[in-house]
Amino acid sequence: MTLSTRIKNIAIGIVLIAVAAIILTLDEDVALNFIGLILVATLMILGIGRIIFYFRMSRHMVGGMRHLFNGIIYLDLGVFALSSAIASWVYIAVYLIGIHLYIGIIDIMRGIEAMKVGGALWKRKIINGAVNILQVILVAVSGVILRDMRMMILIYALGLVYNGLVRFDKAITKTAIVYIP
Amino acid sequence: MQKDFHYFATYAAAFLAGYTHEESLEIATADQFTDLCTRTFLANIKGPLHAATTQLQLELMDARTDPVGLQDITRIWASFHFLPYDLYAPCPRGSREYKEKYRLICRPNGTLVKETVELAKDRPLSAVGLAMHVLADTWAHQYFCGTPSLVINNTNYHFFELVPGGDGTDPSVLSERKIIFKNSLGVEDDFENGIYVNSLFQSSEYSIMNLGHGRAGHLPDYSFARYKYLPAWGNYEEITKDNPSDYMHAFTQMIYAMKYLRGKIADFELDKYDEEAINPYRDEIVDIFEKRRLDSSDDWAAFGKKLSGREIKDFDIEGYKDEYTNSPRDAKEETWLGCFFEAALRQKSMITNRIFRSGNMQAGFSIDAGKMSFFKGIREYGRLIKENR
Numbered sequence A: 001m002t003l004s005t006r007i008k009n010i011a012i013g014i015v016l017i018a019v020a021a022i023i024l025t026l027d028e029d030v031a032l033n034f035i036g037l038i039l040v041a042t043l044m045i046l047g048i049g050r051i052i053f054y055f056r057m058s059r060h061m062v063g064g065m066r067h068l069f070n071g072i073i074y075l076d077l078g079v080f081a082l083s084s085a086i087a088s089w090v091y092i093a094v095y096l097i098g099i100h101l102y103i104g105i106i107d108i109m110r111g112i113e114a115m116k117v118g119g120a121l122w123k124r125k126i127i128n129g130a131v132n133i134l135q136v137i138l139v140a141v142s143g144v145i146l147r148d149m150r151m152m153i154l155i156y157a158l159g160l161v162y163n164g165l166v167r168f169d170k171a172i173t174k175t176a177i178v179y180i181p
Numbered sequence B: 001m002q003k004d005f006h007y008f009a010t011y012a013a014a015f016l017a018g019y020t021h022e023e024s025l026e027i028a029t030a031d032q033f034t035d036l037c038t039r040t041f042l043a044n045i046k047g048p049l050h051a052a053t054t055q056l057q058l059e060l061m062d063a064r065t066d067p068v069g070l071q072d073i074t075r076i077w078a079s080f081h082f083l084p085y086d087l088y089a090p091c092p093r094g095s096r097e098y099k100e101k102y103r104l105i106c107r108p109n110g111t112l113v114k115e116t117v118e119l120a121k122d123r124p125l126s127a128v129g130l131a132m133h134v135l136a137d138t139w140a141h142q143y144f145c146g147t148p149s150l151v152i153n154n155t156n157y158h159f160f161e162l163v164p165g166g167d168g169t170d171p172s173v174l175s176e177r178k179i180i181f182k183n184s185l186g187v188e189d190d191f192e193n194g195i196y197v198n199s200l201f202q203s204s205e206y207s208i209m210n211l212g213h214g215r216a217g218h219l220p221d222y223s224f225a226r227y228k229y230l231p232a233w234g235n236y237e238e239i240t241k242d243n244p245s246d247y248m249h250a251f252t253q254m255i256y257a258m259k260y261l262r263g264k265i266a267d268f269e270l271d272k273y274d275e276e277a278i279n280p281y282r283d284e285i286v287d288i289f290e291k292r293r294l295d296s297s298d299d300w301a302a303f304g305k306k307l308s309g310r311e312i313k314d315f316d317i318e319g320y321k322d323e324y325t326n327s328p329r330d331a332k333e334e335t336w337l338g339c340f341f342e343a344a345l346r347q348k349s350m351i352t353n354r355i356f357r358s359g360n361m362q363a364g365f366s367i368d369a370g371k372m373s374f375f376k377g378i379r380e381y382g383r384l385i386k387e388n389r
Helices: A003-025 A028-056 A065-087 A088-115 A122-147 A149-172 B003-016 B021-033 B038-045 B055-063 B069-081 B097-100 B111-119 B125-140 B241-262 B276-292 B297-307 B318-326 B329-334 B334-358 B379-389
Strands: B159-162 B174-178 B179-180 B193-197 B226-229 B239-242
Touching: A003 A028, A003 A149, A028 A065, A028 A088, A028 A149, A065 A088, A065 B038, A065 B174, A088 A122, A088 A149, A122 A149, B003 B021, B003 B125, B003 B241, B003 B297, B021 B297, B021 B334, B038 B055, B069 B125, B069 B334, B111 B125, B111 B241, B111 B334, B125 B241, B125 B334, B239 B241, B241 B276, B276 B297, B318 B334
Parallel strands: B179 B193
Antiparallel strands: B159 B174, B159 B226, B226 B239
């Protein structure tokens, strides 16, 4: 991992934990709207970034279409979240479930793939995937079944803290990777 | 390419070009040293850091991937290991950044190879060795570029090895076998089963994982390898790489280039190979290239000994290192390493300048360093510029 990436990871970690702390201090309704806006901003930035990258660079790359599809999906989810975020906490819960389920499944699949090809980070990926799936279950139980908003906000904040700590871990862990110039 | 070619085969090529045993060893040492002259090494001997011709894995891991950091990486890798083929190559598609990277794709027989060889003319033997390294790598590393780029250097699952007699029948028939890539640490390539180590897929355009041929593993470095794949930049056109043939071209072009550098030939022309020099040994050389193994150093050393009748000692830089560190400051430039550093600076300066002058910013600005002589390491640039005026 490059020095700049390590610094970036530490900065992102601090921001994630700070956002978690802010969310926990806010009123229930404001916190939910805040979560919705974070969701919208993240999805839209990701989506627009990937679409721009597709048109600038990967349009002519073998397999580069994946950047466009990813970008459209993220942007579409972002626009849809924007229209529904303020409307209802149910959408937020569904989005949280959907996104964490997606990340969880992808991480577990990548972990299994890395394990098969002897990759060094497979355990970390599987743990990450499992934590995301656990978050999905807890959000589903607290938000959708029990309708306990405070609990859902707490779980979301803990998820952010976990991701912040993962960033710190990434930044300070020595990375030994196969590198062939 | 690895030590077996860059050191032992270069020795043989130099000897066939007419250099003496001692001169050939010097050339071979400089060729191999191009893969080892890192900033860490230079810092240890208090050498000019700008003369680095390669980067350690550790250095790359800590390298900046902002524009300035990427330009630094490009200056090193494009100048010494992935020489651009055509800086003005027509590229009807893509953004400016895409076109700039496309034009850094390495291939043999580009005009920069000619300039590289000509730059070593009437220079010390260490400059000749360095130029031979650059020339040889244009054959091994072709179709990849010396800057981190997903859109140029990536490969995908469509990757097949062409194995002689792989179907258990006629050894002269090549059979296709899908290559399995692994990202395991400490695991060696498994030639028997077609399992090779490559660098991890990273979707970031600027990840160092996307520098050079990492995504194709060490396949370009093996003289026996034949394979076909879809390069990321190739508009879905398959490339078939025939390393035994490419390595033979590299070997014979090196002999031709070194005959030019010795003054036996008046002009260095592209796409010319000294086939005549190797004719008596052709079968032997082909055998070495075709053997499926990690390292052919022993065979090349034996071949070199057969040519010169002298034992080819293993690569060793310690003597030159001691000479450099023990020399007084004003005499360092006259040492073997001092001459190598100067050759490296000249090469890097020339390539960076050509890239910049083509309107390509991937290697950064090519400045008039003579005006900035107070910076450490710039002094050498300044001197080179003065010489060229």
